[in-house]
Amino acid sequence: MIVLLLLVLSGTTSFAQISSAHMQEEVQIDSVLMFRELAFKAAKTNDAETAAIYIDKYVKRTLDFHFVEHSSFNYISEAPAYQSLVDQYVPQFKWIALFYIYSGLIGFFIVLIINIRKKKDQMAALLLSLFLLIHSVFIIHVGLYTMNYTFELPHTQSMSTVFSFLYGPLLYFYFRRIKTGYKPKWIDALHLVPTLALVIMFLPIYALSAEEKLRMMLGLGNYSSNPYGQLVAVGKILSLVVYATLTLLLFLKTRSHRTQVQTPLYVWQRNIVGFQILYALVYLVYGILLMADVNTGPVFNSQLILMSGMVLYVAYVAYSQPKVLMGFHLESNYLKYKNSGLTNSYSLELKNQLVNLLDEEKIYRENDINLDSLADRLGTTRHSASQIINEHFGQNFFELINSYRIKEAMKILKADTEREKNIIDVAYEVGFNNKVTFNKSFKKINEVTPSQYVKALYS
Template sequence: MEASLDNWTTIFLIAAAQGFFLVILLLVKEKQLLRAKLSLTAIILLFTLSLLYYVAYWTKYEQYFPGYISYTLGFTFVIGPLMLYYLRTLEVKQKMQFSAWHSIPIVLYSIHYFLRFFVNRSSNSFLSLSSFYTSEALSILIILQNIHLIVYTILCFYEVNKHNSSIQPAKHTWKRKVVFAFSGFTLSFFSYYVMVWTNTLKIEYDYMVSFAMSFFIYFIGYHAFTKPEILQTNGQSGKYEKSALTKSASKTLANKLIEHIKSQKSYLKNSLKLQDLAAELNLSSHHLSQIINEQLGQSYSDFLNTYRIEEAKRILSDPENANQKIISVAYDCGYNNKVSFHNTFKKYTGYSPTKYRELSLKNTKALAEQ
């Protein structure tokens, strides 16, 4: 059959081009490449290369390439561990090294693949997928891939929920979005082969895995252009490269800041601006912003909300405050109105203030009756 592109494969080819462009963008954007940046770049590159292979396979252009391009089928054994690694490196206080255990599946796959490739290379200049693997071997590979992806999707969700706290809510939201995008790929991959095995696959569903890959690439690409600060890790950026404040001094001042904010409870002032807090600490607003961003991994508003919401949780959990109005709690915690308090509280805790109070008082009552 003659090699040719159709509308869908053309779209996927464009998505792959977008993937390569995004990889280059992420690599050259920062002078100092961070681990999270590298792992995210690697994930996008693997998706892009896999997408290119699928396009070559469907359009019959695969026959013009070396047989070993089908090695990309095993990239699923790498994407899951890299995704987990990326999520962990986004944690400010967590130093994560890539465990060798995560490499075992791709190492075993590579050994098996290239042994078979070199054995069959002499008898066939072009090795199609069907000639490379028996149907039984291919089925086993696909089953292992699905199990591997599902396991790492669960691990990724666990990783996000494990750090579900008021610290860096914007970063936490970003992590959830990335995991949901990854789980969409896993679901598409699994659903595709379920339909293949049950003979329910329709021609219009044949591109669903590639569509999921394309979505992930465009999803990251969109955020890279519209919200580049989200892709920064550990609050680091080139913003403070020329600052006279050293890292050791910044760390010392961060501890001083935390002690001050806890003892003085400045966050309860609803009109507290960055300049006001900086004046209390005898710092410039630029240096205070640097300390909060680099050492605490937060924006100024997130920093204040961290303490304000904790204070609100304390008030709402106290049975003695059971009759206190929500608007009164909002004012006591430094908020100017009920709407902003409600939205922020739900963003940080997952509950409305009223629901949080209800659950907290119920738990307190249950413990008292034991």
């Protein structure tokens, strides 16, 4: 009897709960329809402010952002209150956002180029690629956000936040690699601990459904629209400042060890360190304003423009001077010869002698010239001759000799307006032993064969 009574009471309770849930759902549906009708009614009477209130309520209940563009609101299309909703919810074109997205896409392309090109340093390429990639993801994300496309792509919510503590470490270890050839150790994984903690914090957010993320963007979910915002800002400021300092100290420590040929490398490293320091300072100001609840608009855009500029600069260097990005193989010349005992003054003296041998005596025309015979003419050792070529010309012996041969061959072919000379005769004249080597060297320098070059001259 008691059991039966409990079952009846239990069933009554369940029925009451179900009835209550249905009633709440009906009330919600009725209120949504009411918001819709009140918005239409206010728009028809040109009451833009009231219409905007109910449009906003409807959007937040239904997550139907396209409702803002309903033709019924043409009556109030010029009203500031309505325009404010359009700016807040409707996808729209903005030049600055397009610039961000364009820069990010260029970044993706350069990441691909860096990794498919033949290179000597896989580690440096990986570190630079990751550094460039996370910047590209961030600025594309912001570009989409600025144009309100994150409402169309809710799973982009906070997608770049977990990279916040990686900017500094990646650039620092890239610098250590290209400056000293440093090989990461297991203990260096400790630098990734803050990022791992951030990933763990954001996993529940990434696991949310698209609808829950949309509510979150509107400030209606269990998380704020900018989750852990102040914590991330403080952590990112500390990370940027610490690693920017470490990178700057490393750069300053080694900047005196450069020669004429290493100037492009020095400029690249100086500029990228400058970008990092400037970005750290701008983000420091942004973080302070954010925590003080002050408008961060101008400063926020400043850091985005700075990021985009850095990505485009890396793209330019990757296109114009790709070897500079993997700098250790240029700086290794210094490391290789640092104990050679060759003083700066003697190095310059030998360099001037070598230039004279090439420009005045044209020793490259001798088809049997080699490093040993060149060293004899310079009155120095083979090792020192190799050092001079590497440090002052950024090439090895054969690259230097062949570059001079090709330059003269081009002059001869260009001056031969009557086309009396055969290409093979020109090759022999400037010092090559065979046509194959001549063609290969010519194309490497000019990206066209000798025949194509001659054809272009007289076409």
